[in-house]
Amino acid sequence: MFQSKKNLKNKDDQHLLLDYLADGNLETLGELFGRYMHLVYGVALKYLKDREQAKDVVTQIFERLIIEIPKFEIKNFKSWLFVVTKNFCLMEIRKEKATKNRFEKYSVEQNMESAEFVHPIDEDLNSSMQENLKHCIERLKKEQKDCVQLFYYQEQGYKEIAEELEIAEKKVKSYIQNGKRNLKICLEQLEKEHEV
Missing domain, CATH: 1.10.1740.10 (RNA polymerase sigma factor, region 2, helix turn helix motif)
Known part of the structure; x- marks a missing residue:
């Protein structure tokens, strides 16, 4: 009513x-x-x-x-x-x-790598490459490994990672940058080993 x-x-x-x-x-x-x-x-x-x-x-x-x-x-x-x-x-x-x-x-500072180079971690990988990537991540120094995993796999931003790990944001950027460089070297080595 x-x-x-x-x-x-x-x-x-x-x-x-x-x-x-x-x-x-x-x-x-x-x-x-x-x-x-x-x-x-x-x-x-x-x-x-x-x-x-x-x-x-x-x-x-x-x-x-x-x-x-x-x-x-x-x-x-x-x-x-x-x-x-x-x-x-x-x-x-x-x-x-x-x-x-x-x-x-996705718009991580271009100073990490040259703009033309797409790092394997940013791409869709086939399963063998993913295995290699996981293997290489395990070989990183602890700080680099933690930052790379939080950034790429848990999609956290620099600020959140810095708070979680209780380190400066600049350090986070540096660890991710160095971690990516080391991953690239490690992946290239593994590829060479497979070619042999």
């Missing part, structure tokens, strides 16, 4: 919430959400620092509420909505960070 807009405005949050849970009427949810749209926008803007993105979050959060509200026992809608919005924004930041790390991985 649909209620008039005036009726909806006169109800407090908890009553609107119960009404929405009872009949799934989006107009009821719209009234409830409308009271806190500015809050959602403000939180999104604070975390994402982008007006357009923050506007998108307002729409996405409303869509999420349709699914999320029935799953929870909500005592205070405003507080709950704040937490939902904050978590959503943090997930978005994490996703962006992961994308940025992947981009950083």
Whole structure:
């Protein structure tokens, strides 16, 4: 049974919430959400620092509420909505960070190797080359091995590796650079051995 807009405005949050849970009427949810749209926008803007993105979050959060509200026992809608919005924004930041790390991985400083040379570790390898590569990685010095594995196999950026290994970012770059050089030498040696 649909209620008039005036009726909806006169109800407090908890009553609107119960009404929405009872009949799934989006107009009821719209009234409830409308009271806190500015809050959602403000939180999104604070975390994402982008007006357009923050506007998108307002729409996405409303869509999420349709699914999320029935799953929870909500005592205070405003507080709950704040937490939902904050978590959503943090997930978005994490996703962006992961994308940025992947981009950083593929646009590694050209000073590592000349731009024309593509290192075997950057290519899709056949299984025997992969075996050789694994073998060569095992032979690297510990610091080089750790950095190369975190960078290429766990897709971490310089900053994350530096924090995890508790070393300077410059060291991370240097270990990866030297590690790649040593891998290249090792792979070339193995290829020569196979040719013999």
